[in-house]
Amino acid sequence: MxxxxxxxxxxxxxxxxxxxxxxxxxxxxxxxxxxxxxxxxxxxxxxxxxxxxxxxxxxxxxxxxxxxxxxxxxxxxxxxxxxxxxxxxxxxxxxxxxxxxxxxxxxxxxxxxxxxxxxxxxxxxxxxxxxxxxxxxxxxxxxxxxxxxxxxxxxxxxxxxxxxxxEVREAAFPALDESVKISAKELEMSAALVDSFASDFDPEEFADEYQQELRTLIEAKLEKGDALDTSETFGAQDEGEAGGEVIDLMEALRASVEKSRASREGKTDAAASGSSSKKKADDKPAKKKAAKQEKAS
CATH class of the missing domain: 2.40.290.10 (Ku70; Chain: A; Domain 2)
Known part of the structure; x- marks a missing residue:
């Protein structure tokens, strides 16, 4: 720790x-x-x-x-x-x-x-x-x-x-304002039910069944080969940067915006050329998606 x-x-x-x-x-x-x-x-x-x-x-x-x-x-x-x-x-x-x-x-x-x-x-x-x-x-x-x-x-x-x-809300429920009568027999039967479930609490006896089933589902998909190569899910990012902080991606995007702005203002031909190349690169994912949809139809 x-x-x-x-x-x-x-x-x-x-x-x-x-x-x-x-x-x-x-x-x-x-x-x-x-x-x-x-x-x-x-x-x-x-x-x-x-x-x-x-x-x-x-x-x-x-x-x-x-x-x-x-x-x-x-x-x-x-x-x-x-x-x-x-x-x-x-x-x-x-x-x-x-x-x-x-x-x-x-x-x-x-x-x-x-x-x-x-x-x-x-x-x-x-x-x-x-x-x-x-x-x-x-x-x-x-x-x-x-x-x-x-x-x-x-x-x-x-x-x-x-x-x-x-920060603790008040529990005010109108239904509980009504007078309710509980008979001695009802209370006795309820206590007997509680006694039938009586036990010493051991948290180790309990498990998160949903998470266990989720892990089993994921393992089954992996065994079937029903999975993607992780490197294919990152788009234009370098494979070495895939696990990096999101803040690194933000810095890269901010630099791209500044470069595009410089191009629009016509500061240099080189900047304009860079902006054009970036636009083509940005169009690739959209074209790829359109091609997939056309192929699927």
Whole structure:
């Protein structure tokens, strides 16, 4: 695992240096979108709505729109915020563990001691276990101030982010306002049904059947030869660039737009010639698609 954040966990005068790791990962089969007609990959571009140009990620800022005005916030603006500069996980309070509503639990992270001696880390872990309390903490991660629950899982401290109170919707259903009578016999039979399903929970006994079937389907297609050569799905990209960052593609597209603009302005004959060559190259995929459709019909 790779640490995504490092700093210090603080409560009172105690300082516990820690590294933070994502505690969970996605096990879904990685899929991407393709053109159904020829299997060509679908790419997404960041287009400026004013000039129509493709914008590299390095030139993108964020903004707030109140419906009439737009406030642009630069990377320097975010860096100037106090919470963003903080590298501390501050304990706000210790609460009874049962008071933490499961509905508010969000992403989980492992904390690893990041010092020569893990004594302070172990002390906090044992204290939480002995008191049966959960630490409520504040910290900053990825330009957001987070509220989180710090608890114990085995020998490790786990940080689990919490939804803010206004992020949890109120459950108000008119049907539940009506008075409902449950007889003793109905409650007894329902309890008997629950008892018939009673068991100790073991997550290892459960599996994502959909993902298993999806992998089986993909393997079957591969065995049948029902697949394309991956290099054929990238169009004009060089095979060596196929797995590159999308931002590299954006840079290439932006350079092409600038070259085309220079050609239209008649700056040089060489630029005009380059633009003409690019247009012919751009026409190839369309001609290829038209030929396939004509052949199919």
């Amino acid at each position: 790779r640490a995504i954040w490092k700093g210090a966990l603080t409560f009172g005068l105690v300082n516990v240096p820690v590294k933070v790791y994502s505690a969970t990962e996605d096990h879904d089969v990685p899929l991407h979108q393709v053109h159904a007609a020829d299997g060509g990959r679908i790419r997404y571009q960041r287009i400026c709505e004013i000039d129509g140009e493709v914008v590299p990620y390095s030139e993108i800022d964020r903004a707030y729109d109140d419906g009439e005005r737009t406030v642009i916030l630069t990377k320097d603006d975010f860096a100037s915020l106090p919470s963003e500069r903080s590298r501390e996980i501050d304990v706000v309070e210790f609460v009874p563990s049962e008071q933490v509503d499961l509905l508010t639990l969000d992403r989980a992270y492992y904390l690893e001691p990041d010092s020569a001696s893990p004594k302070a880390y172990v002390l906090l872990r044992k204290t939480l276990e002995q008191t049966d309390r959960t630490a409520i903490v504040r910290f900053s991660l990825r330009q957001k101030t987070r509220l989180a629950a710090l608890r114990v899982r085995g020998d490790v401290l786990v940080l689990q982010t919490l939804l803010w109170a206004d």
